[in-house]
Amino acid sequence: xxxxxxxxxxxxxxxxxxxxxxxxxxxxxxxxxxxxxxxxxxxxxxxxxxxxxxxxxxxxxxxxxxxxxxxxxxxxxxxxxxxxxxxxxxxxxxxxxxxxxxxxxxx
Amino acid sequence: xxxxxxxxxxxxxxxxxxxxxxxxxxxxxxxxxxxxxxxxxxxxxxxxxxxxxxxxxxxxxxxxxxxxxxxxxxxxxxxxxxxxxxxxxxxxxxxxxxxxxxxxxxxxxxxxxxxxxxxxxxxxxxxxxxxxxxxxxxxxxxxxxxxxxxxxxxxxxxxxxxxxxxxxxxxxxxxxxxxxxxxxxxxxxxxxxxxxxxxxxxxxxxxxxxxxxxxxxxxxxxxxxxxxxxxxxxxxxxxxxxxxxxxxxxxxxxxxxxxxxxxxxxxxxxxxxxxxxxxxxxxxxxxxxxxxxxxxxxxxxxxxxxxxxxxxxxxxxxxxxxxxxxxxxxxxxxxxxxxxxxxxxxxxxxxxxxxxxxxxxxxxxxxxxxxxxxxxxxxxxxxxxxxxxxxxxxxxxxxxxxxxxxxxxxxxxxxxxxxxxxxxxxxxxxxxxxxxxxxxxxxxxxxxxxxxxxxxxxxxxxxxxxxxxxxxxxxxxxxxxxxxxxxxxxxxxxxxxxxxxxxxxxxxxxxxxxxxxxxxxxxxxxxxxxxxxxxxxxxxxxxxxxxxxxxxxxxx
Amino acid sequence: xxxxxxxxxxxxxxxxxxxxxxxxxxxxxxxxxxxxxxxxxxxxxxxxxxxxxxxxxxxxxxxxxxxxxxxxxxxxxxxxxxxxxxxxxxxxxxxxxxxxxxxxxxxxxxxxxxxxxxxxxxxxxxxxxxxxxxxxxxxxxxxxxxxxxxxxxxxxxxxxxxx
Numbered sequence: 001x002x003x004x005x006x007x008x009x010x011x012x013x014x015x016x017x018x019x020x021x022x023x024x025x026x027x028x029x030x031x032x033x034x035x036x037x038x039x040x041x042x043x044x045x046x047x048x049x050x051x052x053x054x055x056x057x058x059x060x061x062x063x064x065x066x067x068x069x070x071x072x073x074x075x076x077x078x079x080x081x082x083x084x085x086x087x088x089x090x091x092x093x094x095x096x097x098x099x100x101x102x103x104x105x106x107x
Numbered sequence: 108x109x110x111x112x113x114x115x116x117x118x119x120x121x122x123x124x125x126x127x128x129x130x131x132x133x134x135x136x137x138x139x140x141x142x143x144x145x146x147x148x149x150x151x152x153x154x155x156x157x158x159x160x161x162x163x164x165x166x167x168x169x170x171x172x173x174x175x176x177x178x179x180x181x182x183x184x185x186x187x188x189x190x191x192x193x194x195x196x197x198x199x200x201x202x203x204x205x206x207x208x209x210x211x212x213x214x215x216x217x218x219x220x221x222x223x224x225x226x227x228x229x230x231x232x233x234x235x236x237x238x239x240x241x242x243x244x245x246x247x248x249x250x251x252x253x254x255x256x257x258x259x260x261x262x263x264x265x266x267x268x269x270x271x272x273x274x275x276x277x278x279x280x281x282x283x284x285x286x287x288x289x290x291x292x293x294x295x296x297x298x299x300x301x302x303x304x305x306x307x308x309x310x311x312x313x314x315x316x317x318x319x320x321x322x323x324x325x326x327x328x329x330x331x332x333x334x335x336x337x338x339x340x341x342x343x344x345x346x347x348x349x350x351x352x353x354x355x356x357x358x359x360x361x362x363x364x365x366x367x368x369x370x371x372x373x374x375x376x377x378x379x380x381x382x383x384x385x386x387x388x389x390x391x392x393x394x395x396x397x398x399x400x401x402x403x404x405x406x407x408x409x410x411x412x413x414x415x416x417x418x419x420x421x422x423x424x425x426x427x428x429x430x431x432x433x434x435x436x437x438x439x440x441x442x443x444x445x446x447x448x449x450x451x452x453x454x455x456x457x458x459x460x461x462x463x464x465x466x467x468x469x470x471x472x473x474x475x476x477x478x479x480x481x482x483x484x485x486x487x488x489x490x491x492x493x494x495x496x497x498x499x500x501x502x503x504x505x506x507x508x509x510x511x512x513x514x515x516x517x518x519x520x521x522x523x524x525x526x527x528x529x530x531x532x533x534x535x536x537x538x539x540x541x542x543x544x545x546x547x548x549x550x551x552x553x554x555x556x557x558x559x560x561x562x563x564x565x566x567x568x569x570x571x572x573x574x575x576x577x578x579x580x581x582x583x584x585x586x587x588x589x590x591x592x593x594x595x596x597x598x599x600x601x602x603x604x605x606x607x608x609x610x611x612x613x614x615x616x617x618x619x620x621x622x623x624x625x626x627x628x629x630x631x632x633x634x635x636x637x638x639x640x641x642x643x644x645x646x647x648x649x650x651x652x653x654x655x656x657x658x659x660x661x662x663x
Numbered sequence: 664x665x666x667x668x669x670x671x672x673x674x675x676x677x678x679x680x681x682x683x684x685x686x687x688x689x690x691x692x693x694x695x696x697x698x699x700x701x702x703x704x705x706x707x708x709x710x711x712x713x714x715x716x717x718x719x720x721x722x723x724x725x726x727x728x729x730x731x732x733x734x735x736x737x738x739x740x741x742x743x744x745x746x747x748x749x750x751x752x753x754x755x756x757x758x759x760x761x762x763x764x765x766x767x768x769x770x771x772x773x774x775x776x777x778x779x780x781x782x783x784x785x786x787x788x789x790x791x792x793x794x795x796x797x798x799x800x801x802x803x804x805x806x807x808x809x810x811x812x813x814x815x816x817x818x819x820x821x822x823x824x825x826x
Contacts (some may be wrong), residue, residue: 268739
């Protein structure tokens, strides 16, 4: 039986304290952008990020931990699932435009 | 409206500190996420895709200006400057931090609000007709009974871990604006032959994966027996509702699998033990709660009749707004004003903090300080003198709140969908926006007339697609969004569940498909007086399927 | 570690723990309890959530303790079973919650008639030892627990302090 080509994976979760979407970075920290996520390119790496996720969940730092499949593109990892793309990029709609402009100026 | 007494204030304060303690223990790691989840849900806190979400209860959809100003303040201070009004007459915030929840709840408590039981497997916020207390056709105000149920169900020790969520709606008119037939319990306040008040009781309605209309189990329950009878229903459900499969755990499945006759006999048997016991409502208590809902003193404002006619003549836009968004009040000099939260191309149900503040100010100036949230995700000022409609309209125009589309094709219900929701399979909001833009022309909408489009981004049906005249359900198929369309649903007194037309549509085909359905209706209706739903019920689904799919309809 | 807790604190040497000593009295499942109703030795009965509590009626005078099982903290059938055992059957003996018994459920269990708890969740045990229950002492509905009338309306209750 032919095995499917390996798909790169990243580990994602939501931070316990504020619920913000985060991804596991290369040095084990949780980062706010999927572009900074550690790319697991083989099975051992996937096992390692799974273990890191289980530990972070047990340590009550993050919740809703998931390993997701991504495509590696020139602009960074792009999740295959729309759900994960929306988690990475924010809502696909222009919500409360005036207020969000104010937030991004402040940030 | 109801005002907290010392007991309510003290209760909510204790509930806030109880939840604050739970949050603190969670952040310290003393409670696991699994165990914390039902606790946070019972206080309206979800974890969504980008952040936590907080759903604040607006009991039976009634607010005053002070409360609305507070909702605006919370949107500004703890969120991103807006909120989303929901199909259960609540408001939800999309971006609050868990650590800020105690502070938000304390702010809410200052204005007699909370987030108790806006989620979780418990008795949810009780909903009611948004025109209650103003509608000409009601037998009495249903809200006092909703308030009694709200109190009785709050932190109920026996019914806080039910098989699944439990929704109760109350109406008091033959014309059902509260969709009672798609609730776990639907109550219709009515009078018997001797003028006494009581309820027709319906159970087992619901949407979700298995949409079922409620069955009537009692044609006249005397008002004094409300709590004992509801307790009997809840106890039978709590003990016998399925817990092996969350998609079969609602009371509708218990009714369906047990049979309504057998189940209502079980309820009746349980009730015989409870009837005339300590849950019997004393007349004095019912009267005392009713007193809170006494209508405001509405003085004669007969000058409005003439002024209104003149204003309408001089401003066609104002005239069409009055025609769509103002409904007759029981006082002939007044109207019930729907403030549309469905601007053309906008996000259904969203309001900015500035808009919330504006509505609060206008409620004080023109509306006797009363605001309602509708299950169709709009706001209502229920008591506005006809003589004040023109200045109110001008002020609403300035805030982007004067869209004249109540009940029209662009007055779309949509859940947050995959843009926010962790459960969603597909987006809802962009679909609503595109349909709204396509049909946004005022003359075109007017020609189409009453037509309710309801959109859900997953099978949980928060967007009520099963009871949309046109329902749209987003699903995920092979990693992409696909939208199923159903026709003929209705959530009113002639409730019906929509039927799926056939194969689904890709995102960029949905609006075209809606246009095909609308054009088919326009071509086949007997005249402008035959609404979409009436036409559909007359001609059936086939002409629509043929228009959508041509020859492949049979195969679909 | 599993402990038994009541309003008087942690119970030492409780004879009824589910995995108790071979020699001690037995907590029997409902069907066995019904068979042993004529025995002289004291026995208790442990019910599962699907058991019909009404079947206990004939042996109620013989049982020394009733335990109701919470197979998961989200399974709330035990709350209704407890209310029925107390109010419908008039049982006045020890009523114990066993299984997934967590801190935030205990105040609700106390209201519906439980008076003893088998607990193994460490943070819960810690709080119980400190006697810091997370309950609310104002209630919008009557239940099994002894309460005073609450302010305002017939359905309200207030906890009896030290009650």
